[in-house]
Amino acid sequence: MDKHPPWIITLLLVATVNSTPAMSDSSFNVIASFSVIEDLVERVAGDTIRVNTIVPADKDVHRWELTPPNVLAVEEADIVFYNGYGLEPWMRHVEAMSDDTLTLIALAENADYAPLPISTGQYKDNPDPHMWMDPKGAAAYIDVIAHTLSQHYPEKAEAFNTRAAKARDALAMLDQQLKERLDGIPQTNRVLYTSEAGMAYFARAYNFEYAAIWGVNHETLGSAHAMETMSKRLIEKRPPALFHESTAPSIHMDALARDAELTLSGPLYVDALSASDGPAYNYPAMLQHNANLLHEALGGAREE
Numbered sequence: 001m002d003k004h005p006p007w008i009i010t011l012l013l014v015a016t017v018n019s020t021p022a023m024s025d026s027s028f029n030v031i032a033s034f035s036v037i038e039d040l041v042e043r044v045a046g047d048t049i050r051v052n053t054i055v056p057a058d059k060d061v062h063r064w065e066l067t068p069p070n071v072l073a074v075e076e077a078d079i080v081f082y083n084g085y086g087l088e089p090w091m092r093h094v095e096a097m098s099d100d101t102l103t104l105i106a107l108a109e110n111a112d113y114a115p116l117p118i119s120t121g122q123y124k125d126n127p128d129p130h131m132w133m134d135p136k137g138a139a140a141y142i143d144v145i146a147h148t149l150s151q152h153y154p155e156k157a158e159a160f161n162t163r164a165a166k167a168r169d170a171l172a173m174l175d176q177q178l179k180e181r182l183d184g185i186p187q188t189n190r191v192l193y194t195s196e197a198g199m200a201y202f203a204r205a206y207n208f209e210y211a212a213i214w215g216v217n218h219e220t221l222g223s224a225h226a227m228e229t230m231s232k233r234l235i236e237k238r239p240p241a242l243f244h245e246s247t248a249p250s251i252h253m254d255a256l257a258r259d260a261e262l263t264l265s266g267p268l269y270v271d272a273l274s275a276s277d278g279p280a281y282n283y284p285a286m287l288q289h290n291a292n293l294l295h296e297a298l299g300g301a302r303e304e
């Protein structure tokens with residue numbers, strides 16, 4: 001532990017004194033950076049491998065600080081699956097702790113899925129990290145997860161690959177369901193304006209015009225310039241509704257909506273699943289909830 005910066009050693013001591021980490025029957029320890037990745041890893045890993053998650057459901061993945069239990073979990077882990085492309089700025093602390101026994105895998109950066117550039121704000125033109133918002137992006141994550149787990153735990157490779165194939169089929173079916181649901185929204189109403197630009201991949205997959213006030217949640221939120229740009233856009237476009245997300249403050253969108261006399265709808269789930277009793281309790285439920293919310297707010301056709 002001598003190689004660790006002093007703050008990590010302090011956190012480890014606090015963790016050792018204050019918490020009794022759950023012991024797993026399994027000798028494999030896998031970490032997911034946040035709730036969406038936890039869901040995808042569990043689909044491939046099955047229930048024989050314990051998945052520990054750093055940022056819990058309902059919390060913003062961008063703005064997080066490692067807790068003492070997080071640090072202890074990283075110390076015990078074999079693999080950390082994270083998104084990458086700057087989604088988790090706090091991963092630099094995990095990187096500072098890593099040694100030869102810990103494998104760090106950035107799913108988005110290793111996925112066979114073309115990134116889009118961030119459309120606005122401080123990180124404009126960097127690769128947009130939110131690839132999981134398209135089920136095809138999530139399927140590309142599944143491939144990386146299956147490959148990594150199979151390399152680490154070859155005795156279980158067949159089970160991982162079987163589950164990964166099943167997960168890919170389920171994602172293809174989800175994609176089809178979302179398409180059918182969203183096709184019920186008239187083309188002129190397919191306008192998706194949110195607080196954070198986290199839905200570009202979703203907008204591309206399902207044919208929405210897309211814009212957001214800021215690029216990613218860890219930049220300065222809602223600067224005067226960004227608010228003015230969106231305000232001008234609203235005057236021009238007059239969309240049926242505006243949207244906010246579960247893990248970003250809604251005050252900025254709320255102010256714009258009141259100013260332009262437009263309806264504010266939400267929350268959309270992007271950077272976190274909800275708690276298990278919420279509407280986005282797993283990955284498919286998250287996207288289905290978002291599709292239903294958009295369908296309702298943007299004047300989708302009523303079912304027969």
Ligand SMILES: [Zn+2]
Nearest residue numbers: 196198217271
């Ligand atoms: Zn985000």
